[in-house]
Ligand code: ADP
């Protein structure tokens with residue numbers, strides 16, 4: 001298929017318009033006008049076949065969904081609203097039906113998050129798919145949430161249960177007979193949900209110190225908050241939210257659900273901190289807006305991430321938990 005035919009297939013799916021968009025797919029650059037008084041957020045993530053995904057178990061349409069969600073998640077983590085997307089595709093020859101399925105899922109998620117595709121690039125690769133998505137978002141200046149905003153005494157929260165994506169990956173990779181038993185876990189691996197509405201709600205609330213999305217696992221992502229904020233963090237092992245299905249599966253496979261939760265990554269929940277005086281307001285907001293919220297730790301003086309269990313303390317900065325129980 002010629003490059004221009006592929007671009008035509010992509011652009012015919014983009015029927016929506018945005019008031020600030022002056023030129024989308026079809027000119028040398030996209031041209032858009034940012035909303036008044038907003039900061040621009042921009043993020044980019046690549047998915048490479050055989051490195052980041054495997055078509056042996058990844059349906060192309062769910063891969064398309066995931067390619068959007070992992071990027072929108074970064075905008076969510078800054079408290080922003082995703083607006084525009086750019087898609088760079090490296091395609092092997094003869095990928096026609098896979099490409100169509102990929103584009104189906106990709107367009108579906110763009111629409112769900114209200115993102116408009118405004119450009120991209122299309123090239124051939126020797127072998128394998130390469131997908132690079134850029135998302136442009138916007139945020140009111142005073143609401144932007146950096147990794148550097150955590151302070152000693154803050155509480156550490158996550159927005160949902162952890163370890164599901166890692167559990168789902170384990171099923172796909174080495175225990176496919178469990179696919180029908182735990183469809184939710186598999187789904188989280190194949191097409192995780194980003195949380196832009198929650199990210200923006202939290203940012204607007206003014207209650208958040210630091211925020212990040214959980215792409216690399218609690219141990220690593222909290223490590224980023226610690227490093228950027230110049231503080232340490234404690235995680236209370238018993239407070240880490242792990243879904244019953246995740247625990248069940250781990251038991252059946254003889255693996256540690258805690259390990260998945262701490263270092264598995266790809267859950268795309270939000271991890272954030274609040275000052276002690278904001279605690280009640282946050283709990284009220286969670287009830288009023290009915291979002292899930294788990295307090296998993298606190299910010300302390302020092303550096304690094306420490307896992308606390310009973311009297312034991314273990315450094316897990318950037319690494320997670322290797323112990324299998
Ligand atoms: P140029 O040679 O000027 O870079 P291209 O032929 O690569 O132009 O692209 C033509 C138009 O199609 C541009 O607007 C570009 O942004 C868009 N485009 C190319 N590939 C993609 C893609 N994979 N997804 C979305 N838009 C694309």
Ligand code: MG
Pocket residue numbers: 120121122
């Ligand atoms: Mg080009």
